[in-house]
Amino acid sequence: MKVGLFIPCYVDAFFPEVGIATLEILEHCGLDVSYPLDQTCCGQPMGNSGCQDDAAPAEALFVKNFKEFDYIVGPSGSCVHHIRAHFDAIPQTEEVTKLRAATYELVEFLHDVVKLKAFPWAEFPHKVGLHNSCSTLRALRTASASEIDEPPFSKPMNLLRQVRGIEFVTPARPDECCGFGGTFSVFEEPVSAKMGYDKVNDHARAGAEYIVSADMSCLMHQKGCAERLGVRVKFIHIAQILNGARA
């Protein structure tokens, strides 16, 4: 099975450690993983802004980089959601539709495809609050949402529960959006920042030492909010914990 490692632009630029952890877990699973060097972005910022013409070159480039793989795996729910649900600025050839269906967010890939049941190398002796991004929660459906009348389930929790020493805390509004929202974070800055402040305060009140998520973009926003507010909570991507990061 050939796996293409999809590292979103902001992870590449700001959080290389998340990319490294993702790569190492996949390698740990014995998969044939490689990182296409010419990748840039999935097209989401332009697509979400309604600018299909501007999204098309990025989407075409994504296809060129990843078309040869059986699976494409990335540590970002929102980017994967874009590819699955909105990646239509370019003609929908068979190659494109196949690639869209073969693209997975890391947690669902480990949970549903690799079916990884144990992480004996992982230990994280800290109090952790899980932040499910809206893309993973309500679009990729890797966990049940509080609005919907359905049996509770959580793929990220299923994985994290295998980590030694980890403790979970639950904020008062576990499903509330943190306010990142891509370009929303800038074009609706006042509301975005207020939502971020409320989110990190909610986790801090619950006693979280770390906020963990499958979406680093939410965490980038929350981290910026926490640092400005002086809230003492740390941020870590789920890939890092599953890969054995201790702090």
Next chain:
Amino acid sequence: MKRLDHAEAASRFIASTAHEAFHDQRLWDLRQKRDREAHHIPEWEALRELASRIKEHTLSNLAGYLEAFERNATANGVKVHWARDAAEHNQIVHDILSERSAKTLVKSKSMLTEECDMRPFLEARGIEVIETDLGERIQQLDDEPPSHIVVPAVHKLRGDVSEVFARTLGTEPGNEDVHYLAESQRRTTRPYFLAAEAGMTGANFAVAETGAFVVCTNEGNADLSANLPKLHIASIGIEKLIPRTEHLGVFIRLLSRSALGSPITQYTSHFRSPREGAEMHIVLVDHGRSARLGMADFWPALKCIRCGACMNTCPVYRRSGGLSYGATYSGPIGVIIDPTFDIRKYSNLPFASTLNGSCTSVCPVKINIHEQIYKWRRVMSEKRQLPLVKKATMKAAGQVFGSPRLYRAAISATGMAIEGLPRFAIYNWFNKWGRQREVPDAPEATFRAWYLKNRGGR
């Protein structure tokens, strides 16, 4: 019409921290009550699906159901009028009133009459219009539109209400006791019920097979408005139709649970024909609804039963207040309806969303609200309604992300020196990000650089 600046209006709302905190918590409480009620009913998701299908069926056969409704209502002794738009609606209502020399109209809440801007139209023609529901009355006395379709004055604190009532009703200044304030409003409104020549209500549902309509309220003012004066006018949007009485069983179970987290409203009043010696008129209003029904991506918005659940759950709405949307309909449902009234004015609204999808998950008639918000963004771009800075940013970003060389140049140095991006776009971006947030530190090496160094041979 000038483009509405939601972000700016929201920042003013947030600046009043007590208001924002109360508003957010009050509506979040409603959302939690709604969850408790919904999770109480095993068939909740099936009810939503059923409600959605009944509405889809009705909207797909709307002309026939409207004609049946008119036929049956007329047979019941009701006079049915048709209004193509707001102007026709207001004129029809005025004609009915003036032909009977009615000078005072008591009314209970109706978003449709807000949509039609009916009150100023009638007031300019010498007719006094009294809102009789507490929240709506507060807003009328303060000369503000409702900020929420179910709880119209939810953005106000009790101190604000005390101030409005002291100024307009002569209540004791500084007395913020909730019961005192509510009682004062009731006492001052009651005489109007007795004096008014005409009463007006909206309708939550209009039943085609019987010609009856149903009004769901908690204060009972609709019943007083409808039953005390000798003339009852009901303004009803054409999308309120449902085929049969039995379908009410689905919608009544969903409506108040979704809206306020209560099993049912205090009053569920069925109106079918005029009382002896009284008149009943129904104005069926289109006002853009037929045009919306013809929009391939947006017609499901007409399924809306105006419960407000999408507003209560919306994290953006809760923190920006309904007035920041500058329209009759605010929150997620407003975002997808308002542009059909004025695309230019409301061109920013589809961007006042994180696309989190909570609205869609709570909607009792399963409107794909956040997907429509996404589609409206495309419409705004295609119709050249994007602000210059957004358009320029996306054009430049599209070029950078379309080229591995430009992309690598952009992130190689500091993560900020972006070749080809206009400077104003860069500064706009980082200034706004950094106003209340720290900018992430650029690492020593990008992931790609690390990969080349550590897995370079592959």
